[in-house]
Amino acid sequence: MEGITVHPRFKDSPHFKDFWEKGNGKLLIDFSGAEVSFKDFDQFSHYFYHVDETGDEVVKDVYWVKKFKEASADIEHYIRNGVSEKDNIPESVKKLFGQTQQIPEWLDYNLLKSGVELCMRSNLDSLISLRDYCLIGGYDYAYLNKPLTATEALKKGAVKRLSETLDFWVNVTRYDALEVHAKGYEFAIKTRLIHSYARLSIKKYYKQWDTENWGEPINSWDMMATYIGFSLVFLHSLQKLGNTFSKEEEDGIFHLWKYVGYLLGIPERLLPDNKKQATEYFYLWTSMQPPSDKDSILLAHSLLNESLENPILKYKFQRTNLRYLHICCTWFLLDDEVCKRLQIPDVPNRNLFPKTKILINKIYDKIVSRDARIKKGNKDQMKVLKDYLEITKNSNFH
Incomplete structure (x- = not known):
């Protein structure tokens, strides 16, 4: 927007300092070797008002x-x-x-393959990471969620929203999925147009939209942060759950999401090549985001209660137990302060399941070959997606 000076408005706020000095932000800096500062802020800030x-x-x-x-x-x-x-x-x-249709010169098919294989071989840990760290953690950024509120996404229900996210993620993270005309390419183009359709509809019909404070709806900077969720935050979560990955797999994840971002129309300047860059970019973006508000809490609770609404599991006790396990993982993966802001319920023995998972992953890593894990991970993830698509095709989940 012309005439608006963007500054890191929340850089001195307690939620920003806690995250980057004591919480997951500090762990991300340690994990990535990032050197965070505001010296490059002006190179990124105008993307708050930039769109596709x-x-x-x-x-x-x-x-x-x-x-x-x-x-x-x-x-x-x-x-x-x-x-x-x-x-x-x-x-x-x-x-x-x-x-x-133009393949960028920087695209490396071997790196794409490595990124895809890590997504598959991490099996259900990939899905736990996406849900209990990337997705629910993103709800803590109040402005980022405003388009969901404006398009009344809450009315659609968490089962449908989760199904759509899973459908997208699985389809762009398979072998050769991003070849021109292939399934992942199709999902990227359709998702790009869904974003544009939603943005134009918000600007046309949602009169309360506060562009100065919230940025343009689904702006390029927010898109960058979302895709850093799929790469940096996803990797950090896998590591927290006891998964190991090679340097090539790590680089592959960033390369995979750089190419998906390119297909989605995110400016290349905003697409990081590695975890150091991603952490430095993410640091600048978070300085523009206030902590959870009432909409954030509604979104988080809608996601937590998805396990209870979802008929994939037949019996109520199974659904209640699944909700408990997701709550345990959320507390384990996110900062306590974030969980408190989102009003995540406290539960007994909440570290038992994540700690057991870490132990199992370490054993599994030693006794099962990489190829076997990729094959099994792909099969299990496709099964989860199939179950979700089966239940959401009914109109009562629309």
Whole structure:
């Protein structure tokens, strides 16, 4: 936004200092060797008001001039068959597909493969990390969640939201998924347009949107933070749960999400190559975010109670136990202060399950080969996704 000076407004706040001096932020600095400061703040701050204009133009030129079903069919066709300069289609569509069909020079297929294999071989720990650290931890950043409130995502229910996140994550983290026209590529393009559709709808209909304080809806800087969740925070969580990974796998995770981010229209400047960069970028972004508010607490509790609502497990005692295990992992993975702000219930013996998991992971690491773990992880993750998709296809979960 013209004329607005952005500054690290929460850098002296207790929640920011606690996180970076005593909490997970300090652990991230130790984990990554990052050198955090505000010297580069101005190089990033303008992205608070920057959005994917190409995606927005496609939505205006396709979704806003046709019926939704027709527009979706057109986009499906472009994803499957590609787009060329000769096609008689809107310029915005040519621009978006021109970018996403162009393989960047920096793309390294061996690193992509290493990142994908770590996601699969970490099996259910990957899903625990995404849910109980990345997703619920993200709810502590109040401004980041404003688009969810504005689009009434809470009304959709946590089962549906979790199913959609899982569907996206699994489909972009399989072998060759990001090849042009492949399934992961399709998910990246569709997710990009969903973001644009949501952003334009918020700007059109949600009059309470406070751009000056909250930034543009689904802005590029917030997108960067979200994808650092899928790389840096995800890796840190795996480590906390007793998983080990090679340098190549670690670099592979960052490379994988750098390419997904590229397909989603996030500026390359915001896509870190390694954990040191990611931590330094994340530090600057968190200085713009206040701690949990009432919407954060609602989102967190909706996610916690998802286990009780979800009919994948047949019996009530199984669902209650699953909720308890997720609460244990949330307390173990997040800072106590964050859990208290989000009003995560305290439960007895909350370290027992995570500590047992660490022990099992260490044994499993020694006795089962890497290839066998990749194969089993892929199978188990696909099973969880299949179960979620099965229950959410019914309209009562919409």
